[in-house]
Amino acid sequence: METTQERLDNADQLGLQLVRFLRLLERANHQFHDKPHGVEKAGYMLMAHLVINGPQRTSALADAVHSDPSTVSRQVAQLVRAGLVERRADPLDGRACLLAATAAGRQLFDDLRAKRNHHIDQMLGTWPMERRHQLVELFDALNTDIENYRPQMATAIAEQRKATR
Incomplete structure (x- = not known):
């Protein structure tokens, strides 16, 4: 042990x-990352989430990417200006809107994803598929544990700040 x-x-x-x-x-x-359309990396993360998971409210998107709603709102505004994301009426609540990737946003995401996948494939070119699958499983487990640990981390940081005041 x-x-x-x-x-x-x-x-x-x-x-x-x-x-x-x-x-x-x-x-x-x-x-x-050459910032096509002048969009920052953080904006692409939001757009990717919308492409993969479908339309969402700003608050749900902020929760999903572990970010502040005001920060997400600013980044979404940039994506809307670039024509990569659009606001739609929420069919469940006409007072609210959903954010959705546009066709241009989905195409840009697909293009960037294909380039990323090509580079990763080249980097791991000598790795057998079994080891590649193992890496994906371990990364997934690590990411899940990080996500699950976040509330404990926030509590520990808050307690540490209290103690140092």
């Missing part, structure tokens, strides 16, 4: 690899 120190050492190693991964990802984003 592993000791607490072994688990913490492993967490440290994973933390270092995650920092390395994020730096490499940021560098790749700068290199490959």
Whole structure:
């Protein structure tokens, strides 16, 4: 059975690899992301969510991407101006609107996704499919655990801030 120190050492190693991964990802984003239509990376995340999950209210979109509704509203306004997202009347509540990707938004998303998939395939070119599937499973598990841990993290940060006041 592993000791607490072994688990913490492993967490440290994973933390270092995650920092390395994020730096490499940021560098790749700068290199490959040419901001067509003048849309920032965060805007593309919102558009992607709308393409994949369908029309949503701003509040639901903000919850889904773990962001503040006012931030999402600003980013959505940019996407609307670029013709990539549109506002539609909510059929369940005429006072509210739904955000939906336009045909141009879906096409841009599909084009960027195809390019991304090509680059990932090239990077993992020497990996056997079994190992690729394992990577997807582990990333999915990590992302799920991060999402599930967020409330605990928020509580711990709030308590830490209280203690330092």
